[in-house]
Amino acid sequence: MTELTGRYADIDGTRVYYETVGDSNDQSVVLVHTAGADGRQWRYVAPALADRGYHVVVPDLPGHGKSYPTEWEPHVRIGQHADAVWALGERLGLEQPAIGGCSIGGDVTLDIAVKHAANLTAAVAMEGAGKTRGAQLSRLSHPHALPGWQDVLDYSVIDSTGSDCPPEYRTELAWQHRGAQEVATNDLQAWADFDILDDLHRAACPVMLVRGDTDYFIQDDMFAETVERLPDCEPIVLDDVGHYPMMERPDEVTELLDDFIGRQ
Template sequence: MRAEYLTVGGTLAFVEQHGEPDAPPVLCLHTAGQSGVQWRHTAPALAARGYRVVVPDLPGHGRSEPAPGGPVTDLGDYAAWCLDLVAHLGLERPAVVGCSIGGKIALDVAVRAPDRLAGVVAMAADAHTGGRPSLRGLRRELSDVAAPSRTDRTHLGTLAVIGRRVARERAELIATMHRREDPAVSTSDLLGWATHDLREDLPRITCPAHLVVGDDDLWLDVERVRRAAAGIPVGRCTVLEGIGHYPMEEIADFDAVLDGWLRELAPAREAS
């Protein structure tokens, strides 16, 4: 692993890279309030399969400094930042893989620059959440971010959206790791998640797009995800049985699963 701080989009960002510089690049994006640590098992294993894996902490997350204007509530800002990072690193036709807000950001990147991508794998994401979670409730939390119970709510909320196939010990580890988030940043992320609407932009995603949703994900409607995939010219949808909101953390040996999805992107691009 190589790790460095880079100035991207006006902020100092922490970026990990795994694998050989000339290998096919894959940009991996984390979920709301979290950091690249969510990819700690997948990234090195995926690099061993022949990829150059780039894992940033988005502005305000993990080891990255805050975004210039403070916590971000527009996921489009993150998408633009990701394209700046791609240009900064000189990545040619990367695949973009993301989960939750990372999945929505991946789709937004594909709307903005489909010709520059090998394709996207958007997990736990659709084009529009349909007003979930409550915007009023999220905005109220911004004035109560110091409440001691917030950490416990993060812990219990994470456990609630992990799939039934995940062992109890693994689920507890995922939830414990998630307790590290900054409430102001994660709540702002979720405001972006709840308001970001790509429904009219889906036809502009001309690169292959694979949408993935767990059938135990309480935050998403599987049919909405299927409809979003159907609205993309080269889109497909996979429903994971017994998996919840965090496939890369819930599925053992996820690198093998993701490797299969990434290999399917190239033939799909050629066919399109």
């Protein structure tokens, strides 16, 4: 199986990490991960798609994995993630790419489809919807929620660096220690706030909406209202699959992506 290659790109003044696999002359597919995670969630599907003749790009969203956040602040809206993914595609010169994602990545996929339908070959949104809901978690990022924990991480950086260490490097080190906890809560808050139902009519490209039937994050009504409002939607329900189809059933997801994108 073909190996992924990692690179960095400057997006909105920050270092965004992404991996690619496949020939850049082939149909490009951009795959987006779930909340608080990174592109490793696609490590089984991406090479398999490349072996089927696709050029696959798998970013770590800003603040996730090996990507740093913009101005050291996590994104708080799905639209911010979507804009960063699209900016990466433009930086890489991708023409008429397909976009796919899961969970917040599914929401990102729908957001991109609404904003850039004419420039997409297809979109595959898994475990996402036009309107998603969940617990209000942004308050968990506030120091009063878990007093001391993130502060301890910061203090450990300050106390363990030399006196000549530049302040901007201390900031970078602090993010390396505390970032995963901070982006996850903001991702889930962005999920809870996401609502583009009234804009879904603008997602005029072919869209496949995928849901695992045991995923309690996507209720029947959320799925149905998204299918109803998308102008060109192919709904798929996977039996005995939960919130992470690309990890639970990578071969099946590869087949779904290949079949759907290949028909466009």
